[in-house]
C-alpha cells in the first residue's frame with residue numbers, strides 16, 4: 001500500500017499557497033535513502049554515488065544530496081553548469097555523456113570532472129577538443145547480446161538488450177581505447193557499464209559487478225593499465241506498482257562485496273574504488289506530482305480531468321508506465337470506480353491512468369501521483385503551450401520551500417521573435 005508522504009490537510013494548505021499542479025519532494029526520505037546507500041557500500045573505502053542529474057535537475061536537490069556525500073553525474077552542458085553553480089566541481093563530477101559535443105568536453109575538463117568516454121573515437125576527439133588527454137579517464141563498456149539475470153524475484157524478470165543499445169564500446173574496442181589512452185599519458189583508468197534499467201532485483205548490481213570486475217582483471221593483464229575505479233552506473237529500480245518487490249540496498253551492497261572478494265581481491269585489485277550513478281533509486285519514491293481534479297466526463301468511459309498533463313510527467317504517455325494514484329483524504333474508501341485520469345493535451349496518450357480502480361473522485365479533490373521524483377519534472381516539455389510546474393521541497397522540519405517557481409507565459413514567450 002503506497003502512502004503519500006504528505007497528508008491531505010497539509011497538502012491543501014500547500015496548494016492554497018502554490019497552485020496545482022506541482023512536484024513536491026521529501027527531504028527526509030531522500031536523506032535517509034542516501035544514507036542507506038552509503039552504508040550498504042561502506043565496506044569499500046572511497047565509494048561514491050554520483051547522482052544522475054538528468055533525473056531531477058534542481059539545485060536544491062543536488063545540494064541536499066551533496067551534503068549526503070553524493071557527487072553529480074552529468075551528461076550535458078547545462079547539467080555541468082548547474083553542478084558548478086551548486087558548488088559541485090572537480091572530481092565531484094562524473095561526466096558520462098554520449099554523442100558528446102566538443103564544448104561539453106571543454107567545460108567538463110575545465111571543471112576538473114572525471115570524463116567517461118562512450119566510444120573509442122572519442123579518445124582522439126577528446127584530445128582535439130581539450131588539447132590534451134586527462135590523467136584519469138573512464139571508458140564505457142557494452143557487452144552486446146542480451147543481458148538477463150539468472151535469478152528473478154517474485155516473477156520480475158530482468159532482461160535488457162545491450163546489443164541494441166547505442167552506448168559504450170565493444171570488448172575489443174575498450175582494450176584498444178585503454179592502450180591509446182595509456183600511450184597518450186592516462187595513468188588512472190575507470191570502467192563503466194549500464195546494462196539494464198529500473199531493475200527490481202538485488203542481483204542486478206552483483207551481476208553487473210561480476211562482468212565489470214572480470215573485465216577489469218582481464219584488461220589489467222592485457223594492457224597493463226592501472227584501473228583505480230569501477231562505475232556501476234544507474235539502473236537500480238523502484239517499485240512503481242504497489243505490489244512490486246522493493247530493492248534491498250543493503251543486500252545489493254553485500255552482493256557486490258562478495259563478487260569483489262571473489263574476483264578483484266585475488267587478482268591483487270583490492271584497492272579498486274566503486275561508484276555508481278543512480279538517479280531513479282535516489283529520488284523517484286520521494287517525489288509526488290500533486291494535481292487537482294477539475295472535470296469529470298461520462299462518455300463511453302469515465303474520465304477524470306486533472307490540471308496536470310503529460311508535460312508534467314511524461315512516463316505514462318511515453319512508456320505506458322504505471323504511477324500509483326492516491327485520492328487525498330480517501331485512502332480508506334473502497335476503490336469501486338473505474339477511471340481514466342487524463343490531462344488536457346490534444347493527444348490521446350495524455351493519461352496518467354487507464355481503467356484505474358479508484359475511490360469516487362469529486363471535482364476539487366487533490367490527487368497524488370506517486371514516484372515522480374526522478375524522470376518526472378525533468379522530462380517535462382511545453383507541448384500545447386503547457387507551462388512547467390513549480391517544484392517544492394518538504395523540509396525535514398515540516399516546512400515547505402519553493403525550489404523552482406512555476407513557468408509563466410512570459411517565460412514561454414521569452415525566446416520568440418515577433
Ligand SMILES: *Cc1c(COP(=O)(O)O)cnc(C)c1O
Nearest residue numbers: 052096233234235277278279280
Ligand atoms: C540515466 C543514466 C543514469 C541513471 O539511471 P537511473 O535508471 O535513473 O538510475 C546513470 N548513468 C547514465 C550514464 C545515465 O544515462
